[in-house]
Amino acid sequence: xxxxxxxxxxxxxxxxxxxxxxxxxxxxxxxxxxxxxxxxxxxxxxxxxxxxxxxxxxxxxxxxxxxxxxxxxxxxxxxxxxxxxxxxxxxxxxxxxxxxxxxxxxxxxxxxxxxxxxxxxxxxxxxxxxxxxxxxxxxxxxxxxxxxxxxxxxxxxxxxxxxxxxxxxxxxx
Amino acid sequence: xxxxxxxxxxxxxxxxxxxxxxxxxxxxxxxxxxxxxxxxxxxxxxxxxxxxxxxxxxxxxxxxxxxxxxxxxxxxxxxxxxxxxxxxxxxxxxxxxxxxxxxxxxxxxxxxxxxxxxxxxxxxxxxxxxxxxxxxxxxxxxxxxxxxxxxxxxxxxxxxxxxxxxxxxxxxxxxxxxxxxxxxxxxxxxxxxxxxxxxxxxxxxxxxxxxxxxxxxxxxxxxxxxxxxxxxxxxxxxxxxxxxxxxxxxxxxxxxxxxxxxxxxxxxxxxxxxxxxxxxxxxxxxxxxxxxxxxxxxxxxxxxxxxxxxxxxxxxxxxxxxxxxxxxxxxxxxxxxxxxxxxxxxxxxxxxxxxxxxxxxxxxxxxxxxxxxxxxxxxxxxxxxxxxxxxxxxxxxxxxxxxxxxxxxxxxxxxxxxxxxxxxxxxxxxxxxxxxxxxxxxxxxxxxxxxxxxxxxxxxxxxxxxxxxxxxxxxxxxxxxxxxxxxxxxxxxxxxxxxxxxxxxxxxxxxxxxxxxxxxxxxxxxxxxxxxxxxxxxxxxxxxxxxxxxxxxxxxxxxxxxxxxxxxxxxxxxxxxxxxxxxxxxxxxxxxxxxxxxxxxxxxxxxxxxxxxxxxxxxxxxxxxxxxxxxxxxxxxxxxxxxxxxxxxxxxxxxxxxxxxxxxxxxx
Numbered sequence: 001x002x003x004x005x006x007x008x009x010x011x012x013x014x015x016x017x018x019x020x021x022x023x024x025x026x027x028x029x030x031x032x033x034x035x036x037x038x039x040x041x042x043x044x045x046x047x048x049x050x051x052x053x054x055x056x057x058x059x060x061x062x063x064x065x066x067x068x069x070x071x072x073x074x075x076x077x078x079x080x081x082x083x084x085x086x087x088x089x090x091x092x093x094x095x096x097x098x099x100x101x102x103x104x105x106x107x108x109x110x111x112x113x114x115x116x117x118x119x120x121x122x123x124x125x126x127x128x129x130x131x132x133x134x135x136x137x138x139x140x141x142x143x144x145x146x147x148x149x150x151x152x153x154x155x156x157x158x159x160x161x162x163x164x165x166x167x168x169x170x171x172x173x
Numbered sequence: 174x175x176x177x178x179x180x181x182x183x184x185x186x187x188x189x190x191x192x193x194x195x196x197x198x199x200x201x202x203x204x205x206x207x208x209x210x211x212x213x214x215x216x217x218x219x220x221x222x223x224x225x226x227x228x229x230x231x232x233x234x235x236x237x238x239x240x241x242x243x244x245x246x247x248x249x250x251x252x253x254x255x256x257x258x259x260x261x262x263x264x265x266x267x268x269x270x271x272x273x274x275x276x277x278x279x280x281x282x283x284x285x286x287x288x289x290x291x292x293x294x295x296x297x298x299x300x301x302x303x304x305x306x307x308x309x310x311x312x313x314x315x316x317x318x319x320x321x322x323x324x325x326x327x328x329x330x331x332x333x334x335x336x337x338x339x340x341x342x343x344x345x346x347x348x349x350x351x352x353x354x355x356x357x358x359x360x361x362x363x364x365x366x367x368x369x370x371x372x373x374x375x376x377x378x379x380x381x382x383x384x385x386x387x388x389x390x391x392x393x394x395x396x397x398x399x400x401x402x403x404x405x406x407x408x409x410x411x412x413x414x415x416x417x418x419x420x421x422x423x424x425x426x427x428x429x430x431x432x433x434x435x436x437x438x439x440x441x442x443x444x445x446x447x448x449x450x451x452x453x454x455x456x457x458x459x460x461x462x463x464x465x466x467x468x469x470x471x472x473x474x475x476x477x478x479x480x481x482x483x484x485x486x487x488x489x490x491x492x493x494x495x496x497x498x499x500x501x502x503x504x505x506x507x508x509x510x511x512x513x514x515x516x517x518x519x520x521x522x523x524x525x526x527x528x529x530x531x532x533x534x535x536x537x538x539x540x541x542x543x544x545x546x547x548x549x550x551x552x553x554x555x556x557x558x559x560x561x562x563x564x565x566x567x568x569x570x571x572x573x574x575x576x577x578x579x580x581x582x583x584x585x586x587x588x589x590x591x592x593x594x595x596x597x598x599x600x601x602x603x604x605x606x607x608x609x610x611x612x613x614x615x616x617x618x619x620x621x622x623x624x625x626x627x628x629x630x631x632x633x634x635x636x637x638x639x640x641x642x643x644x645x646x647x648x649x650x651x652x653x654x655x656x657x658x659x660x661x662x663x664x665x666x667x668x669x670x671x672x673x674x675x676x677x678x679x680x681x682x683x684x685x686x687x688x689x690x691x692x693x694x695x696x697x698x699x700x701x702x703x704x705x706x707x708x709x710x711x712x713x714x715x716x717x718x719x720x721x722x723x724x725x726x727x728x729x730x731x732x733x734x735x736x737x738x739x740x741x742x743x744x745x746x747x748x749x750x751x752x753x754x755x756x757x758x759x760x761x762x763x764x765x766x767x768x769x770x771x772x773x774x775x776x777x778x779x780x781x782x783x784x785x786x787x788x789x790x791x792x793x794x795x796x797x798x799x800x801x802x803x804x805x806x807x808x809x810x811x812x813x814x815x816x817x818x819x820x821x822x823x824x825x826x827x828x829x830x831x832x833x834x835x836x837x838x839x840x841x
Contacts, residue, residue, distance in 0.1 A: 041698035041779075041789070052559060058417050060561075063410040065760050070780070100547070103561025110554055114543065118568040121538040129531045133524065136445075136516035 039080045047076050047086050050104065054097040176241050176320040179229035183270070183318070186222035186277070187310040189215050194303035201296035212299045213284050219306060220281040223274045227261060230270060230319050234260050239329045243267055243319045249334035249756070251726040256335055259345045263335045265469065266319035268348070269484075272465065273309050275349070276356040280306060283360045283385065291377055297367035305359050308491045316484055334726060337754045337761050343403030351396030351423050355461045357389025358430060362458035365451055369502040374447060374509045379437050387816035390434060393427045394812060398805040409762030409777050411696065411793035413801065416565045421544040422467035425537060429457040432533040438669075439526050442588060446527075448503070448510040453530075455499040462492050467544070520591025525583035532576045539568050566691070570623070574630050577684055580677050581634025584641050603636035627688040635681045638674055645671070664814060672815025679808030682800050689772075689797025698779055698791040710794045712767075712774045713738040714747075719782045727755045733778050733788050737767050749776045749790070772796045 048061035053069050061069050061076070072093075079089050093101050105111045193215035200208025230243070234257045239245040247263040248256075262271040280302045288295050313319070323329065338344060361382035368378040400420060401413035414420060433453040439446050466488035503510075516523055542549070543560040550558030585599045607629045614628060642663070649659035664671040697709050701716040708714070717734040724730045732750040736743060747765040766775040775793040782788040 041700070041791075042696070045696070045698055045791075050561070050563070052561065058415070058559075060410070063408070063762075065762070098556055100557050100559035102559070104563045105558060105560070110550055111558065113549075114546065114560060114564055114568075117542050118535075118539045118572075121535045122572070125531055125535050125538070129527060133516055133519065133527060136512065137519075138515075 039077045043080055044073055044077050047080070047089055048073050050086075050102065051076075051090065051093050052101050052103060054101050060103065175229050175233055175236075175238070176322070179226045179233070180314075180318060180320040182222045182226045182229070183310065183314050183320075186219045186226065186273070187307065187314045189219050189222060190303045190306040190310055193219070194300050194307060197296040197299035197303070209296045209299070212303075213288075213295070216284045216299055216302060216306075217281050219310075220274075220277040223270070223277045223310075227270055227274045230267060231258055231261055233320075234258075237332070239332050240323055241319075242321045242323045245323055245329055245332040247333070247335050249332040249726065252334055253725060256340060256345075259339075260335050262348045262352075263339050265484075266313070266317040266321070268352075269309065269313050269317050269469065270319050271349075272352055272356065273306070273313055275352050276306060276309060276359065279356050279360055279385075280363075283363070283382075291364075291367075291381060293371045293373050294364060294367040294378065294381075297370045298363050301366040301370075302359070302363040304495070305363070312484060312487060316487065334754060334756055337752065337757065337759050338407065341403060341407045343399055343406060347396055347399045347403055350392050350399055354389050354391075354393025354396050354423075355426065355465060357385060357392055358426065358457050358461045360385040360389070361433075362454050365454045366499060366502065369451060369499075369506050372506060372509060374451075374506055376440055376444070376447075379440060379450070383437065383441075384816060384818070386430070386434060386437075387812065390427070390430050391809070391812040391816055393423065393430065395809060397423055397427060398802075398808070402802065402805075405798075407761060407763060409764055411694065411764075411775055411777070411791075411795065412690070413798075416543070416560070416562045418544050418547075419468050421540050422464040425540055425544070426457055426460040426464050428533050428537040428540070429453060429460050432530045432537075433457055435526050435529050435533075439523050443514055443523060445512045445514050445516075445523060447512065448507065449530075451503055451510060455496070455503065459492055459496050459499075462488065462495065466492065517589050518591045520586060520593065520596060522583070522586045522588045522591075524591070525579065525586045528579055529576070529583065532572060532579065536569060536572050536576070539572070540565070543568075573684075574627060577630050577634050577681065580680065581630075581637035584674065585637065600633075600637070603633050603640070606636055607633040621692055624688055624692045627684070627692075631681050631684045631688070635678065638677050638681065641674055642671070668817055669815045672811050672813070672817075675811025675814055676808050677811075679804045679806070679811055681804070682807055683804030686797045686800030686802075686804060689800065690795050693796040695794040696792060698789065700787065700789050703786045707790060707792055709774070709792050710772070711740050712792075712794070713741070714774070714776065714790075714792060716788060716790060719778075719785050719788050721785075724752065729753050729755060731778065731782060733776075733782070733790065735776055735790065737774055737776075739767075747774075747776050749778045751778050751781060753781075766795075768799055770799055773798045 045062045051061045051072070053059045053061055053064040053066070053072075055066060055068055056064060059069075061072055076089055079092065084092075090102055094106070099105045099111065105114065107115055193212045196208050196215065197212035200206065200210075200212060233241050234244050234248045235254065237244070237248070237250050243264060243266050247260040247267065252260075260267065262268045284299065284302065291298075361378070364378040364382045368374050397420075400423070404410075404415065405413040433450065433456075436446055436453060437450050440450050466485065469484055469488070518524065543565055546560045547557045550556060581603070582596070582600065585596055610632050611625050611629050614625065619625065642660070645663045645667075646656065646659045649663060650656060654662065695709055697707060699705075699707050701707065703716060703718050706713055706715045715736045715738070717736060719731060719733045721729065721731045730750055730752055732748050735747050735749070737745045737747055745767045747767060749765045750763050752761045752763060753759070760781065762777055762779075764775050764777045766773040773793070773795040775795055777791040777793070779789040779791040
């Protein structure tokens, strides 16, 4: 009787283990599949748009035609299904393939140049131009003779200089 | 045999160019004009020699001579004949030969003209022009010889065929336009350098080359616009500009050239900024060579770089040499270039041109750094960086907005002087009008502040620009001309000024489109079975199935059919397709769109369908996209008006040049 009971328990355990095994193998796959299919192409593209193909540079993942990119799009889909955010996925890709896969590289290290440079270009450029223009004005102050001599054919300020040129031209006719 | 003859004529062209450079220098030194004449004739001969080489290369392609490596790479037996002609610029070596051909046409045309007025410039112009030719001919002759025999004992039976992306009509004419623009800009540079070296730094060089500059700029602009259209029609990503390094490589010299086109007007009118103009044309030339370098060397890898090769360091060396050479002469003639006139007001026309230059150069500086960032970051960190469109847009958006604002305001300024009151008075009503328009937009439901700011600026500038036409026409009408006569005379007599305003209007129309697409684009993608629908905006689209058929050569076309409904009413059947050239296996995604003035309903076959009943369809709604193309047409129309030969003006210029060679103030 006891033996039989043991056998039953044993058999039960066997089945239980098998079931467990099946569950560990099949269930996650099934769960994932079901979740992935809930992620729309639009959600995938929204992320893929800002990730660039690591193999063929200058091509975002959403339009890239290679098989590798198709796999990466699938990877994005899975990660979205797992509930990862856009930023987490970006971080994943950057860790795997370097910052160059991101449309907007992280604002750190040398990349900071990308934000500082436009400001520098405007500020330094603006400074140089204004200095240049002020110098040109200083010449005016230093040599007023030129100033007076030049505008002999200049129309009164209220009038467009071009309009008066047309008038002159027409008078000649 | 043909290949040998072709290579021989490239070598001869190279030797002739070297001869021209040496002889022009020698003739000038010995003051023997006959040597200079000989040098000039030599530059004229380079053209037929390069033309012969190009014709022979095309002949080899048409005759399917796959013993020539280049022919094997870019052609195949079944390829249509017209593509065998355009295969001349379908690869690295051929492109360089084609570059040489266009350069030799421009150089010969510039040298063949009458030289009475520019006697002193001639020897130097020949010399500097020949430098550029020598470099590019040397590249073709010694590094990228298109006639190189194939590196194999057995001659292949068939070739690879042209890159599928290059078989589209847009891509067939896009490179020639860009190259014409690039090579065209070498002419004003050549004359500028001739002026610098000879010491005749009056504005003779500007008068001589101003139409060349406009023509070069016209082609470069055309190249950029066509490139955008091609990307939109062929690359299948719903956009027209991706800040790709190769696109930037042609935008950067265009920007420098644009700054130059504006600032030369101050020199012609007021004899100022001579040094600055010299600097700008040197910059433009350097950037043209740099642009060619980026495209041809594949140094910043991109979708466009069809070839990686050893030409990189040579280009880099040449740019460095020419830049140092130019800088040396610029510095040496510093005193002669100093401005004798002065700036009277920060609100004058002169100042406005300077603000324009400042903004354009700031944009150039940003695009230049971003484009080179992959190389820079690799140099400093060992890792190749990448700058995507969002970074460009965020940095350049404000700069472009201010530039558009200036575009409207600048024509209000006057030469010499300006006053706040006057400007304010002129701007008041256009500003009110633009504000009213914006309020209407807000009421209609547009709440994106970037779009509202953008539209305000565009409308404001548009009103101001149109007012320029109204004012000019009105002034003529007061003298008894009727509206139409007044309007056409206005443009006929002041081509550059009103051509320029047309260009501005073109840019403003394009800006409307850019704001529309950049800020209001919508998209969706779905897997569809036959009968399924997608809706986006007011549109609904029904998928009807996929079919496959063979095309020309080794092409296989997979085409989907969809019906598009607008507000429930059927409007059009679209057939987006995918093309695969089986030999190379490269797929192309060709969209099909329902186009209206308001928007494009742009449909793509996103992935290769596996059954006739199912497909993944991607749909874009691109608001106002057609304004970009329409603006492009107006832009080119304006440039044509400005560049059109003006017999009367030319005569005046010539007469005045003879009378007093130093100062000329015709036109503006």
